[in-house]
Amino acid sequence: MEILSVANQKGGCGKTTTAVNLSAYLAQKGKRTLLIDLDPQGAATTSLGVKKRTLERTIYNVMVDDLGLADVVVPDVAPSLDIAPANMNLSAAEQGLVNQPGRETIIKMKLKALNGYDYVLIDTPPSLGILTLNSLVACNTLIIPVQTEYFAMEGMSQLLKIIKMVEERLLGSSIKRRYLLTMYDARTNLSKEVAEQVREHFQDQVFKTVIPRSVKLAEAPSHGKPISLHEPDSPGAKAYEQLAAEVMGQ
């Protein structure tokens, strides 16, 4: 079971858009896929058409009430794609878990009890708190979306510090990292310069696939669908499909 976390504390850099659409294309290619929404904002949950008000149980109950992941899964939000949804209750988890030992390993432990999936993806909030830490501890691959704008490299050193701490103190092994250039605007020098900087710095840890800026990607959530079902011929769709192929190829 491949576990891919999507994390970067920089706001609005494409975490949710990547978690949702990469999941959808892995599923479309026949891989049984689970998306875990670990963000109290629940944008991934909404993007896949799940009505939060109807949810009796969410990932909050896994984190705090010791339910299993299978107990909260909403199946078939897209072909072969299930979701473990989040709503605002989850923000209480960050507070409630503050002094519990092993609070960063809850998701990792719950995943051990999970069967029947080829891929699990985890969407995270723009912060480096307990929820993101859970995703770092649980994953075999960490996907770091990097918006091709000025602050891309800025926040990176903080994220890399936290990853190093998790590797040394919680895992005793290193996390495989993959950087994904997002919201690339080919008409601007800024995008090109940032992309070059990222590739120069992180070399073959950077996905070949680059996600272009495409308004269809921003519209799809309002239809409750991944781009694969909303506008499969758009440049954004083709890029995420290509990303899924690249992920499966590795």
Next chain:
Amino acid sequence: MEILSVANQKGGCGKTTTAVNLSAYLAQKGKRTLLIDLDPQGAATTSLGVKKRTLERTIYNVMVDDLGLADVVVPDVAPSLDIAPANMNLSAAEQGLVNQPGRETIIKMKLKALNGYDYVLIDTPPSLGILTLNSLVACNTLIIPVQTEYFAMEGMSQLLKIIKMVEERLLGSSIKRRYLLTMYDARTNLSKEVAEQVREHFQDQVFKTVIPRSVKLAEAPSHGKPISLHEPDSPGAKAYEQLAAEVMGQ
């Protein structure tokens, strides 16, 4: 002294771009302005050309070591514009203050001791923790940037809940709210639809000024300058100049 906080827990919706450029234009119009960077990511600090590694004292020392705001100010980052800068140390403040009574009122109290400014702006992180709470308690006006994309209205209810709690439990009075439509892309229906939704919902609490998507605004931080000094004739610059006039007119 007018105190304007810029807050919205949604990542990447234009808080820093607004805090930096609105400050710069208020200052350019002759108002002595202080920008307080209350985000450990310190994007506002970097956007104004301040080299964080050279900082001996930052807003962290105000929050945790009881320094005054005047003790950490970096003067004249632009004409008539000073900044109280932030760096990564500030992330320790959210932890360190967790059990201190009155931890949400620190900035408000420190502002009482501050003289010599017409406007104070406060930039905040994409979260609803102690730093953002300090900005809500301290301000006379709360500016809420709203990116004209699908999740604009989604995260709003959580923010409004927190504002209501602050008004009822910490202030005993209401916070004046102003919504600012940001990253507006006139070529897309999505932007138009979201803008209409926001205006319909919040009516005359929405600024008339709308900030267009403009790559110059994304480039300016890499030059360490506000847009007023980087590209004053660009559409993004004119919009923030107009916003400053609208703020001063109110």
